[in-house]
Amino acid sequence: MSALFSPLTINDVTFKNRIGMSPMCQYVSNEGVATDWHMVHLGSRAVGGVGFIMAEATAVSPTGRISQGCAGLWSQKHADALKPIVAFQQSYGAVTGIQISHSGRKGSAATALEGGSHLEAEDSNAWETVGPTDTAFDPDGTRLWRAPRALSVSEIETIQDEFVNAAKLAIEVGYDLLEVHCAHGYLLHSFLTPLVNTRDDSYGGDLRARARFLLETVEKVRAVWPQERVLSVRLSVHDFVDGGLTLDDTAQVGRWLKELGVDFLDCSGGGAVPEARGAIGNKTAEQPGMAGQLKADTSLLTMAVGGITEPKQAEEIIASSTADMVLLGREMMRDPHWAFNAAKALGVDARPVLAEQYGFFVGAT
Numbered sequence: 001m002s003a004l005f006s007p008l009t010i011n012d013v014t015f016k017n018r019i020g021m022s023p024m025c026q027y028v029s030n031e032g033v034a035t036d037w038h039m040v041h042l043g044s045r046a047v048g049g050v051g052f053i054m055a056e057a058t059a060v061s062p063t064g065r066i067s068q069g070c071a072g073l074w075s076q077k078h079a080d081a082l083k084p085i086v087a088f089q090q091s092y093g094a095v096t097g098i099q100i101s102h103s104g105r106k107g108s109a110a111t112a113l114e115g116g117s118h119l120e121a122e123d124s125n126a127w128e129t130v131g132p133t134d135t136a137f138d139p140d141g142t143r144l145w146r147a148p149r150a151l152s153v154s155e156i157e158t159i160q161d162e163f164v165n166a167a168k169l170a171i172e173v174g175y176d177l178l179e180v181h182c183a184h185g186y187l188l189h190s191f192l193t194p195l196v197n198t199r200d201d202s203y204g205g206d207l208r209a210r211a212r213f214l215l216e217t218v219e220k221v222r223a224v225w226p227q228e229r230v231l232s233v234r235l236s237v238h239d240f241v242d243g244g245l246t247l248d249d250t251a252q253v254g255r256w257l258k259e260l261g262v263d264f265l266d267c268s269g270g271g272a273v274p275e276a277r278g279a280i281g282n283k284t285a286e287q288p289g290m291a292g293q294l295k296a297d298t299s300l301l302t303m304a305v306g307g308i309t310e311p312k313q314a315e316e317i318i319a320s321s322t323a324d325m326v327l328l329g330r331e332m333m334r335d336p337h338w339a340f341n342a343a344k345a346l347g348v349d350a351r352p353v354l355a356e357q358y359g360f361f362v363g364a365t
């Protein structure tokens with residue numbers, strides 16, 4: 001009996017297994033609108049047997065994107081383009097999620113293909129970025145990151161309204177799960193971490209004040225997001241830098257989120273400052289264990305992500321109750337059929353949705 005291939009029901013949503021694809025920016029959107037690439041990228045993982053697919057960081061406004069190629073959900077046009085993609089994934093038995101996001105001071109960047117660093121101010125694709133303060137992400141580094149403008153309170157409220165607008169559009173698209181992105185140094189995380197947020201108004205100071213932007217946003221989003229669907233938050237659960245967020249801090253934030261009706265904590269890490277890079281890479285293998293600690297400390301369901309590549313490793317994370325879902329990023333890029341290959345490795349009889357059409361099972365040998 002495989003834990004990894006056991007179903008999970010949250011509210012009215014049932015995940016057929018505990019395997020999810022982690023959100024990954026694709027840089028191929030057209031003014032934020034999804035393209036054929038998204039149908040293939042997301043649809044192929046549904047066909048590949050995963051229980052859950054999280055669409056990439058999807059900006060709540062044009063200036064909330066990381067780069068010009070990033071996805072967005074701020075108008076009807078964006079929603080309409082996503083509808084057939086979501087319907088296709090669901091028709092293959094995958095639970096669909098979307099991560100709504102604002103890039104903050106890490107916006108106005110070139111795509112990863114073009115180097116990822118900040119666009120020069122005179123570049124016609126560049127825009128003014130915003131943050132808790134006017135300190136740049138990497139003021140002294142070799143990569144140029146322009147200084148953001150510190151947000152006023154009324155601008156904070158406007159961005160919260162944009163999150164709510166994106167949530168309403170996500171309902172119309174038909175997503176089963178909505179995730180608020182508060183990780184990797186983007187806007188909400190930059191307010192939460194003391195490494196960046198040195199404001200002296202009601203959105204800065206102690207942990208509760210730094211969490212205010214996130215908590216108010218989640219409260220407003222939960223008010224419109226249907227109770228029967230799933231609400232998740234991705235946190236950088238550790239800043240991986242002295243003086244930054246610790247697991248004790250993020251456990252407290254997790255408890256506040258739970259009180260607001262959050263169902264799932266997606267446990268990533270790093271990204272707030274250049275020394276903390278680790279949202280992808282060197283530090284990520286520590287994260288699944290951290291998801292376990294936060295699960296114990298908050299009683300929230302958790303998603304573990306970071307360096308998960310092997311079926312037995314994933315099985316162990318679920319079987320040991322370290323997390324309730326494993327998310328795979330880069331490994332899922334390498335192998336869209338990872339779930340079926342994992343079923344085979346674990347001796348599980350996992351049937352593709354069209355088993356009858358194929359006439360054979362690809363899970364068990």
Ligand SMILES: Cc1cc2nc3c(=O)[nH]c(=O)nc-3n(C[C@H](O)[C@H](O)[C@H](O)COP(=O)(O)O)c2cc1C
Binds near residue numbers: 025306
């Ligand atoms: C190309 C790429 C794009 C990514 N984009 C996002 C994103 O949009 N949102 C996010 O929260 N994390 C993003 N990440 C981080 C992944 O979701 C994941 O947390 C990270 O890659 C660690 O998991 P892995 O070791 O399985 O790759 C991205 C990672 C990669 C490789």
